[in-house]
Amino acid sequence: MAETLGDLKTMLNGLSRASQQVGLRMNMGKTKIMSNAHVPLQPVIVENAALEIVDEYVYLGRTIQLGRSNFEKEVNRRIQLGWAEFGKLRAIFSSKIPQCLKTKVFEQCVLPVMTYGSETWSLTMGLIRRFRVTQRAMEKAMLGVSLRDRIRNVEIRRRTKVTDIAQRVAKLKWQWAGHIVRRKDGR
Structure with a gap:
């Protein structure tokens, strides 16, 4: 971070030399x-290289942007990453292994990708709804159920026994808050 572009150039050239x-x-x-x-x-x-000027970028797995925090882009990115992870594991989810193992794989591989860093997000009900819709679509795919089968979401959840993504985010937020409160180092 620098206050002027001149300071920034000096700092970056010094970093490059060091x-x-x-x-x-x-x-x-x-x-x-x-x-x-x-x-x-x-x-x-x-x-001799001009650095790219950006409005936002991904740093340590999170989209960084200046100004008012809007987590819609980050939620979209997380949903996309969740689907990518789900796709990598599709062979497991469509196999004949017991549902309890599929649920374990889903909760340990897909949900963490979708909720990484969510402890600090300010989520609206609309963004939480998008997460839930995505999770239900993944659960239906795990069960091999389509919308035409007209099976209620409650029944799908009963069969998969997957933790609701909104509950997972809330739990992560409370765990983070507890971690902060227990600090004794004055930060």
């Missing part, structure tokens, strides 16, 4: 510039 002295190299393709409305944007050049 990295090279210990045998490391900055990845200019992954290095991005993001600023608030108070800094006029100009290209920043490090090692």
